[in-house]
Amino acid sequence: MSTRLGQRRVVPIMAVLTTFICIIDGAITTVALPSIARQFDLTPAALTGVVVIYPVCLGMVIPASAWLVERYGGRRTLLLSLTAFTVASGLCGAAPNLTALVAARALQGLAAGLLMPTSQVLMFRTFSQAEQVRLSRLMVVPQQIAPAIAPLLGGLLVTDLSWRWVFYVNVPFGAAAVLFGALFLAEHRDHTAGRLDLPGLLLCAVGTAALMYGVCTGPDLGWARPQVLGSLVAGGVLLAIAVRHQLRTPEPILRLRLFRDRLFRDTNLISLVGYVPMMGAMFLGPIFIQEARGGSALESGSTTFTEAFGVLLTMQVVGALYHRIGPRLIIGTGLLGVAGVMLLFATADAQTGLWTFRGYMFLLGLAMGAVFIPTTIASFSTVDRADVAHAATLNTVVRQTGSALAPAVVTSVLVLGATGSERVHPPMASYQLSYFVLAAVALAAGLFAFTMPDGPARSSVTPRPQAVGRRQRQQVG
Incomplete structure (x- = not known):
């Protein structure tokens, strides 16, 4: 069996595992919030950091994903981000206090921001458009099963074990995905990365993070609150500057x-x-x-x-x-x-x-x-x-x-x-x-x-x- 034929089996498996892990984590965490509040003697409102830090960090790292894939290759980027996500999940489960939990969730968000675009790149570099359509009948299964079972699984874990198992459950899946990828996934690289657009990356990362914070906290805190308005305005201004910069840069971090x-x-x-x-x-x-x-x-x-x-x-x-x-x-x-x-x-x-x-x-x-x-x-x-x-x-x-x-x-x-x-x-x-x-x-x-x-x-x-x-x-x- 040729290497390419092998990758036509390995890449979809890695994409399925990655998708399943990311969706499960995103859908299952909210079930544990009341138990976490009781564990640390907090009000549910005090857990805003646990919820908001994830999309904020996710938004910060996504703009860099394309450059990282081209610079270090799809295999290395995917395996390193999967490893970081798995370790962060274990740290979330073992967190002794709210500060440690928020820090571990931040690491989770940074890793997750690379997982989905990287696996998507591997799929589109391995299969043609016609093959993607046929393959979608199978790929959609984990994408739908994961969010469907997550609330049920989360409820069982929190009720019968502990809220910590909502995070620990990622560890065996993540470890299995890393091991499988390390053994069978070949390097996928068909384009050499250019020079890193550091100003564009910083503008996009900080602007996206500020905007995500404002959008996520606005409904709870109130859209008129100074920190919400300030975050939305700052994010909008920074992203406007980022767009102007991207369109004038020969090798932008985002090819707008x-x-x-x-x-x-x-x-x-x-x-x-x-x-x-x-x-x-x-x-x-x-x-x-x-x-x-x-x-x-x-x-x-x-x-x-x-x-x-x-x-x-x-x-x-x-x-x-x-x-x-x-x-x-x-x-x-x-x-x-x-x-x-x-x-x-x-x-x-x-x-x-x-x-x-x-x-x-x-x-x-x-x-x-x-x-x-x-x-x-x-x-x-x-x-x-x-x-x-x-x-x-x-x-x-x-x-x-x-x-x-x-x-x-x-x-x-x-x-x-x-x-x-x-x-x-x-x-x-x-x-x-x-x-x-x-x-x-x-x-x-x-x-x-x-x-x-x-x-x-x-x-x-x-x-x-x-x-x-x-x-x-x-x-x-």
Whole structure:
């Protein structure tokens, strides 16, 4: 078996492990926050640092991921960041106080900021666009299973063992991934890194961190608080300066010139806006079940679980239709479906049955499955091979921004005009208004999706006769 054939098996396994670990960690940690507060005799509000430090550090390091992959290679970057993430998980579990826990979470965020874009680069350097579409039917499985089982797993670990096991659970998975990669993953490097754009990196890192802090803390502290406003303004100014610098630098840390390509620009704009209603609904659902309906954490986890089945089902259809009808119709229809499901959620109240809510979550998954993978694959259709690492970095920045905006939008609408106890326990009308707002955002993104050009995306996944013959010879050999 050739090295390339071997890597066509090894790279997807590494991507699956990386994705699974990152998503599990992101979805499971919130379950442990009340127990952590009790352990250290703190109020839940005092744990803001544990929650906010992760996306802040994540945003700081993502801009450097493309340069690091080109400078040190995909294998070394992925294994070192996986090792750091695994060690940081163990340190989080063993933290003797809040300060140590926040520091370990910071290291986790820095490592996680490299994991997703690096694994994405390895996938796009190993497989063609057509192969990516077919492979997405399998790759979507861990992406959906992880967030579905995380609340259930977290609840079991916190209840039966300790909150520390919410972090310890990452260690065996991370160690297994590092060992497997060290043994079988080959180096992937097809482009030499240029000079490090240190001013651009510092501007992007500090600006993104400031903006993420403001977005994450604004709903809880209040958007008018000086530290929130100051953080948002400082982040916006620094990022504006960073953009100006990137466009004038021969070898920028972020190749913003890639946004000159309409397909790349449109798909990323769709991801940025479309992630708000999709991730917003995933954030709002558990709150609605527990707060508005008075359900338990177990009821919440088992209710949102059905979304994963919807995504898995749709992805099997999307993989077969992508090269026939193109991503434009698939993505646009999916986002309109998300808008429709948001309107169904807006009709829910305290008397809505759990199985009805589960049905809505399943429908949401059906619609979301038409958006996730097609936008990613289409965005790389017109990207040169030498720009793949930078395109993956920009993709990650955009999606992380959309994911951070989602809970900020939802929480802001929930407390809109609320005072006193209503800020802690919003009335039913606030939940329904939140779903209406998410529906409007999804509708806008869906209508825009129908305007994007998808000719290059369709042609990039049409198997050429030479490629078919080459694969057949590989199979015979």
